[in-house]
Structure formats: structure tokens, C-alpha cells
Amino acid sequence: MTTPLNLSSALYLIESVATLAFACSGVVEAARRRLDAVGVVVVAGLAAFGGGTLRDVLLDRRPFFWVTHTELLWAVLLLGIAAMLFMRRRHLEPTERAMLWPDAVGMGLFAASGTQLSLQMGQPALVAVILGMVTAVFGGVLRDIVCNDVPKVFRDHRPYALFAFLGGWVLVLADALGAPPWLGLCAGAAIACTLRLLALWWDWKIPAWSGQG
């Protein structure tokens, strides 16, 4: 499985930024719940590495991203400790909004990278898109469960998993049209992130049951 330099650099960059974005969302969420120092680091780590790890387990892909790139493990560990020290001193009260922005960025990037990796490993299109969605969503689900919250992906009526799903199909489409993989990757990531950010901004809702508010 040889991937051109362009694509593998783009993948590394996207996975790293997504990891750090989810780690930030985990730190903010842990701070909102007033977890202790260990809890902040654990929640940041689960949010950052949960989605990619589940994807790699499902794909039977080893070593994990965070085993090849232990620098990311150290980065998340230090981020958690630094944020804890900084936020304790400043008596900051992070809002839910402060956590939704990095979460949206991480979701979009992981949807694209997860789909791309699955396509590279020869998965059928629908399977690749679903694995991209799993990568995008699962870190946040773990973060919310550990914080004793109903996962936002199932509670928030603004579309979330849907945009991860759409972002994945952008890659499949780009691939079918013969576009270079890095282009599909960046397009898918950009579209998933942008749609989610717009949904947060304009408060788009998915149609729900008629009986409901």
C-alpha cells in the first residue's frame, strides 16, 4: 500500500489537527463538569483517540495512529495538564458553545480521513463512508458518556452524523470522478466542517416526529 507523499502528508496533517481539536473539546467538557486533573486528561484522550482507534480496530489496522505518532499522546497529555492549570487560575467558566466549535472541526476532518483510509484498504464505498462516520462520531460519544451526558450526537437535533456521512460521500464521488485522492480528502473535510459550523450558526434542525415540540 504505497500512497503518494502528498496524500500521506495531508492525512497526517488532518488526523493531527482533528486529534487536537477533539482533545480541546474534551478539555472544555471536562472543565464544565469540574472533573479532577486525571479526569481532564482521560476525557481529552478519549475524545482525541477514541474515534480513530475504533476505526482501526474495525479495519484491523495496526499500529494505531497514536502508536506510530506518540508525539500526539504527549501533546494531549500536556494540553490537559496545561489547560487544567490555566483554567483553575483564571476561574474560567467554559460554555457549551466553546466546546462545539473544536468538536465540529474534529468531526469534519475525521470523517474525511476515516473514509480515505477505509477506501485505501479496499473497503466498499458504503462501508468506507460508515467507517468515516464512526471515526468522526465515536470520540465525542465516549467524551459525553464519560461526562455522564447523553451523547450530543443523539440528543442535539442539529445534524451531525449526517454531515460526516455526506463528507464521506464527497470523497467517494471525487474518487469516482478520477480526482487525485488528496483533493477529495480536503474537499470532504472542508464540506463536512463547513456544513456543521453553518448548522451551529443558523441552528438548522433535522425533521423530528410530529408529536414533538
Next chain:
Amino acid sequence: MTTPLNLSSALYLIESVATLAFACSGVVEAARRRLDAVGVVVVAGLAAFGGGTLRDVLLDRRPFFWVTHTELLWAVLLLGIAAMLFMRRRHLEPTERAMLWPDAVGMGLFAASGTQLSLQMGQPALVAVILGMVTAVFGGVLRDIVCNDVPKVFRDHRPYALFAFLGGWVLVLADALGAPPWLGLCAGAAIACTLRLLALWWDWKIPAWSGQG
């Protein structure tokens, strides 16, 4: 690992019916909780594919059932969307009972297929039976957790995991007695389903702690 045609057709049939039965239980449960369209599809998918996927991860078996048979992924996707459209229009109020019947069918079939696949891969009898039970139970556990409910398998005092366990031992026994595998498979599935349906019908209870109601 060559399996005779009979057995592999029986396995495909059983896994497909179990998958669709759990998907139905997921759709009903999601409708009861009034999840949005994406939630209905996600819950149906987790219920349908959760148990078999965990089994295959534990057995280190690839590709997954739903990767070889993507038609099942499409079927569950369409089922979720169709149910959503249909139920919204009719203003149906599904009851918990409506969800327990397909759940019982899926449980019994997956208990047998999970045990059979594990035996085929050379696992010891007790391990195979436990993996059958995991296959039977885990989809429903995911469905209930995502719907923010205590998993019925741990809450309902009517036996559930116990029948999956018994159904698995039927296969092991049939195998030890020299019966053809497809016969053990069908007998185990039939016994686990029937016992669960009878337990629902006659409200059988497992003995609980003395202090309890």
C-alpha cells in the same frame, strides 16, 4: 475452513433474518423515544450490526458480515427511512411489546449463529457459547444505551441472556452427538427463540434477592 453448502446457506439466512429483526426492534425503540431520522437509522444499525461486529472483533474475523453483504447495510438504511416516513404519517405509537418480539427472534438466531461460527473457528465449547451470547445480546445493549435506557438484558427479570446461553449449549451438544451442524444450528436457534417468546408470554422470572418486591 470449508463449510458444506447447506450450513453456509443456513448461516447466511439466519444472520440476515436476525439482522433485520434487530433492525426492526431498533426502529421501534427509536420511534418510541422520538429520535430524529438520523437517530432512527443509527439505532437500527447499531442494533442490527452491533452484536455480530463485536463477535467478529473478538474472533479476529474479517471481513465483517456486513462488509461481505453490503446489501444488508442498504436494507437497514432503507428500512429506517421507510419506517420513519410511514410512522410519521400514521401517527403510530409503538409499544414496548412491539419491540420485544423482533428482539426475541434476533436474540435466538444470533445466539445460534454466533456459537456456530465460533465453533467453526476452533474455539473451546464454553468460549463459543459465551461468544454466541455476546452476539445475541450486544446489539440490544447498544440500542438501549443509545436510547438512554438501562439495557433491558440487565433490567428485565425475565430470562434473556440465559436463553442465549442455553441455545448455544444445544449446538455444542448436537455437535458432540454427531448431528450435522445445520441441524444443531437450527435446533439451537429455535430453542432460544421459543424459550424467550414463552418467557415473554407467560412472564417467567429469574429468582432475585430475597429483599426484593
Next chain:
Amino acid sequence: MTTPLNLSSALYLIESVATLAFACSGVVEAARRRLDAVGVVVVAGLAAFGGGTLRDVLLDRRPFFWVTHTELLWAVLLLGIAAMLFMRRRHLEPTERAMLWPDAVGMGLFAASGTQLSLQMGQPALVAVILGMVTAVFGGVLRDIVCNDVPKVFRDHRPYALFAFLGGWVLVLADALGAPPWLGLCAGAAIACTLRLLALWWDWKIPAWSGQG
């Protein structure tokens, strides 16, 4: 991967004792929640085998500990049934404390064995220590989730995961100093257990957020 006899016996002993200790914590917790007989066995099994199984899935290590050593599966099954019969007759009311002691022992032993196994499989030090922590913590997390409780590891402000983390670094340090692996293993296990037991005894707390009690 040939391990000297000493080390592999020490590993077998440590994993067995840790498994049984977690099984006991599971039985006590299930009894406190007044689960039925099946629930007691399931909770004991999840607590006993959950951590090691997740570690082996992440390491892609097969067969699982409980597949090679099915005697442990039978032991936990019988333990659950025996405890159920015994406790029902005596009308015992187990306290939370009765469950924290075996939990502390299992945590310490699994932290060491998980780290050792990961190092043997060539993982980098930080990854090995994190996998040791996962082994130590995940069985208890499953036990608490199934009992419909916020996992103690995230709720209890007395350090827990932190000591599993420290215990793992003891092994890495012993390895770097050229000590024989069985010595590092025993030292790491002893230190993690002892620190946790002292933390329970003297009620040590991790610094929390300033706004908090």
C-alpha cells in the same frame, strides 16, 4: 517471543489473581444492586475479563487470556453462582467498602501485567503504560456502567487511574535499569496496589476545581 519460565509463571499468577479479585468486586457490586442470578454472573464476568480483553483487542493479541485458560471462565461462573446462593441465605448487605478492596488489588495487578505484555509486544513505553492503565481500569468501568452507576474511576476523587499509570512507569523504569522483567512486574503491581489501598485508607484526594466543595 520466548519469555523465561519465571516471568510467564509470574504473569499467569498475577492475571489469575487480578481476574478473581475483579470478579469478587463484580459479585459484591451486583449484590448491592440486587441484580438477579444471571446479572451477578454477567457483572462478575465483565469486571473480571473486560480489561484484559480490551487490552488484547488493542494489541491484536490472540487467543485471549480466558480462551487459553478456560478454567478461569469456569471459576468466575461458579464464584458468581456460589456467592449468589451464599449471600441470599445469609441476608448479607455488602457495603461499598467491601467492593473497593478487591477492586484495588485487581487494579494494581492488571496495571502491571498489562504494561508488561505491551512491552513484550514491542510497544513504546508511553503506549505500554497507557495499555496497562486500560487493562486496570476498563473491567471496573464496565462493571459500574452495567450496574447503572457513574464509573467510580471518573467520580471518586481519590486517585485510581493515576496509580495504574504510576505502576506502569515502575516497570518501564525497572526495564531501563536492566532489572529482570519479573522483578519490575512484581514491583509495579505492589506499588500500584499499595498506593491505592493507602489512598482508600487515608482518603487522599486529587486536586479538583477551585469552585468545588
